[in-house]
Amino acid sequence: MKQRVEIVKRILDSNEQLARQNREKLDAHKVFCINLMASPGAGKTSFILQTINRLPKHICLGVIEGDTAPVTIDSDKIMQAGMPVMQINTGGECHLDANMVGLALEELDLRVLDLLLIENVGNLICPAAFALGNHANVLIASIPEGDDKPYKYPNIYRNLDVLIINKTDLLPYIEFRMDYFQQGVEMLNPGLLTFPVSSKTGEGFEGWINWVEEKVHQIRR
Amino acid sequence: MKQRVEIVKRILDSNEQLARQNREKLDAHKVFCINLMASPGAGKTSFILQTINRLPKHICLGVIEGDTAPVTIDSDKIMQAGMPVMQINTGGECHLDANMVGLALEELDLRVLDLLLIENVGNLICPAAFALGNHANVLIASIPEGDDKPYKYPNIYRNLDVLIINKTDLLPYIEFRMDYFQQGVEMLNPGLLTFPVSSKTGEGFEGWINWVEEKVHQIRR
Numbered sequence: 405m406k407q408r409v410e411i412v413k414r415i416l417d418s419n420e421q422l423a424r425q426n427r428e429k430l431d432a433h434k435v436f437c438i439n440l441m442a443s444p445g446a447g448k449t450s451f452i453l454q455t456i457n458r459l460p461k462h463i464c465l466g467v468i469e470g471d472t473a474p475v476t477i478d479s480d481k482i483m484q485a486g487m488p489v490m491q492i493n494t495g496g497e498c499h500l501d502a503n504m505v506g507l508a509l510e511e512l513d514l515r516v517l518d519l520l521l522i523e524n525v526g527n528l529i530c531p532a533a534f535a536l537g538n539h540a541n542v543l544i545a546s547i548p549e550g551d552d553k554p555y556k557y558p559n560i561y562r563n564l565d566v567l568i569i570n571k572t573d574l575l576p577y578i579e580f581r582m583d584y585f586q587q588g589v590e591m592l593n594p595g596l597l598t599f600p601v602s603s604k605t606g607e608g609f610e611g612w613i614n615w616v617e618e619k620v621h622q623i624r625r
Numbered sequence: 626m627k628q629r630v631e632i633v634k635r636i637l638d639s640n641e642q643l644a645r646q647n648r649e650k651l652d653a654h655k656v657f658c659i660n661l662m663a664s665p666g667a668g669k670t671s672f673i674l675q676t677i678n679r680l681p682k683h684i685c686l687g688v689i690e691g692d693t694a695p696v697t698i699d700s701d702k703i704m705q706a707g708m709p710v711m712q713i714n715t716g717g718e719c720h721l722d723a724n725m726v727g728l729a730l731e732e733l734d735l736r737v738l739d740l741l742l743i744e745n746v747g748n749l750i751c752p753a754a755f756a757l758g759n760h761a762n763v764l765i766a767s768i769p770e771g772d773d774k775p776y777k778y779p780n781i782y783r784n785l786d787v788l789i790i791n792k793t794d795l796l797p798y799i800e801f802r803m804d805y806f807q808q809g810v811e812m813l814n815p816g817l818l819t820f821p822v823s824s825k826t827g828e829g830f831e832g833w834i835n836w837v838e839e840k841v842h843q844i845r846r
Binding site: 411443444445447471472473475477478496497498525526527528529530546548549550552553555556557558559571573574577578 | 632664665666668692693694696698699717718719746747748749750751767769770771773774776777778779780792794795798799
């Protein structure tokens with residue numbers, strides 16, 4: 405057990421180093437980078453597609469797609485939306501790490517990008533432990549997942565910069581105590597910036613788009 | 626990297642050994658044991674509660690609850706339903722393993738149980754890699770997660786004995802191509818026994834309950 409713990413620590417340390425290198429590269433090119441995490445099926449890809457639609461055209465966005473299996477369902481959708489996209493197949497691994505992201509960064513033309521979204525593997529546990537070098541951590545929770553998720557998966561909520569509550573269009577059909585959910589979030593991450601949205605109808609995206617625009621402007625200064 | 630792969634292999638080998646010990650113990654007590662896996666929020670706990678309600682009273686059921694955080698939300702609900710329940714807090718780990726389950730088995734009175742449900746941590750990736758000693762693997766997929774999950778998380782579908790498709794009550798409000806979903810499942814696990822259900826309304830539970838009863842009778846023979 406002790407040996408295992410040491411190996412895990414060494415893996416995390418070397419990951420931190422690679423994450424710092426990724427960050428330096430992103431900063432040098434003034435690309436604002438977001439690590440987008442969520443459960444399977446919380447709507448990460450349709451959230452990205454709505455974001456692509458609503459961002460002002462002068463912001464050039466790229467996407468890194470993390471998938472545990474070698475399928476291109478998500479990256480095809482984003483490519484169809486006309487965006488540069490790199491797919492990472494983790495080969496069954498349950499999270500992206502800084503090394504995988506570093507390899508993807510080599511393939512993207514960072515000189516033309518303003519914003520980079522990394523769609524992490526669908527998982528509420530493992531991605532929270534691996535720094536990638538991104539500037540902001542964003543979690544997409546979704547109404548059908550239920551209102552107890554902050555209590556059950558606290559680690560991922562602790563390190564967030566923004567929380568998206570997706571699929572608000574389903575609120576009429578599902579028992580979801582928004583107060584209970586938000587109390588849990590407040591306990592773990594006081595004052596966390598939160599945007600309830602529907603990626604299906606587009607409702608609620610203004611606040612999120614404004615936040616992204618502001619961040620892109622800040623990094624350019 | 627080579628060292629990491631070897632360590633992972635040794636962890637999995639030793640897990641297999643402990644899983645075999647768990648299985649022997651369950652067989653000796655004629656307890657049929659199910660490993661219940663799902664994404665966060667697919668409705669594992671409400672599925673267990675419906676199962677408790679609908680099982681014939683002569684079947685004595687116990688539950689092992691796996692949670693990544695030290696909260697008792699799920700185990701409280703099951704205890705309120707009058708069932709023996711053991712909670713395992715994985716301390717942030719993303720799956721249960723055979724060692725954790727072995728410790729829980731020591732705390733349960735296996736002499737009185739006929740059926741044991743293990744609620745694994747909400748995760749579609751890591752739990753698929755760790756044998757626990759159970760007799761059957763059951764996955765709960767849910768309608769709001771989307772119809773592409775078999776394509777994106779193939780490993781967990783390959784080793785299933787039963788697939789539950791939960792939250793069918795939400796079908797009118799969500800685009801979910803059942804054909805596309807089931808084609809993916811058929812490719813990975815031909816002929817897989819599948820029960821579409823709603824844990825909210827109780828619809829579709831007969832087939833599942835019959836299957837469980839049959840398995841409990843078989844192991845008693």
